[in-house]
Amino acid sequence: MKHVLVTTGLEKTYDSDGVPVAALRGVDLAVAEGEFVSVMGPSGCGKSTLLHLLGGLDRPSQGEVHLDGRRVDQLSEAAWAILRRRQVGFVFQFFNLIANLTVADNVELPGLLAGQSPREARGRRRELLADLGIEEVAGSVPSRISGGQQQRVALARALVNHPAVLLADEPTGNLDTQSTREVLELLRGHHERGQTIVLVTHDARVASAADRVIHMRDGLISEETRLSGERDPAALASQLVRLEV
């Protein structure tokens, strides 16, 4: 099985007013191609730090990160900027769209930066916005559309360059129940079409869409659950949601 992301002995220590604080204390993680992994754990367990190290938004103190077979933890910021454009898609809790660009331009920009022709970028943008059901807001600026729509735009932007891995940091943390469900449905759809996803969340229901749920505690992976889609629906229905008469 090919692994898209591998970390070995990953450590991160922050300096807090001269006092070293360990956010990660040796994380070994291997994410297979096409796998959907959720990371859960209490606040301060290191889950967001882990995601940031995976996407090169921060550098480890110790250990290695390999992306698509290549060691990346020692790359320069400039090299990471290129890598993030082409191989890593990011989705954040607060969308982080460019406020004075239209939805269409927000989605096309990373494609253009990665070297797509304007025609290609436009084609890919149309395809993604249609797929995510937000074609009608292509000409709007982010502040004019709902949170759920903004997150879908952010998702389109993250997917525009066919990244090897999609990293999502609490992508539903700022959404209502209905939008959470829609965004989750879209993530699930892209996962079914082969997208590798690593998602950090404190929402168990969101986490349970993954193939594997990892729990972190005190900067370490403390447990791991593989979820299956195989259980018999009829038996489940009688066990979980049957009225008694």
Next chain:
Amino acid sequence: MKFPILAMLASSPAHGYELKRELEQHFGAALPPLNTGQIYTALGRLERDGFVVAEGVAQDNRPNKRVYRLTDDGRAALEDWVAQPTPATRLRDEFFMKLVLAGRGGIADPRALIERQRGEYLQSLRDLDRLQAGANGDPAQSLLIEGAALHLEADLKWLSLCEERLLTAEVSP
């Protein structure tokens, strides 16, 4: 089965098969598969207890149809049932037993029990999402699935609390 049948009969008299059909209409897939025999057994008991009375209605070329009607006692029993608040859903006390006793007796590692239980709940949440996709908008089942998911989310929170209080603080209950 007793009270749902009384509730069905409160609006109008009906025969056994009509009751089955009406229950199925209200609760859809949330209802376990019913057979008409169960309904007639329950009706027989209700008749014996004086909560319903049956009248034979003649049918062409077929045996008489028995139509059931609610009695005053039946209505009183029904009203009493509806008026009582329903007790809250029971907590997973069997797991709590395992957790406390296994830790105390050195039978198993409580942390491993919590991990396994959390895995079970997460898997159940996943299963519910699949059931929801298969519910095809059946409103009764869909609402029950949401209810079950909310309960599971609470179970997961409670599990974290057990972990914090029992394991991190090293305090026995």
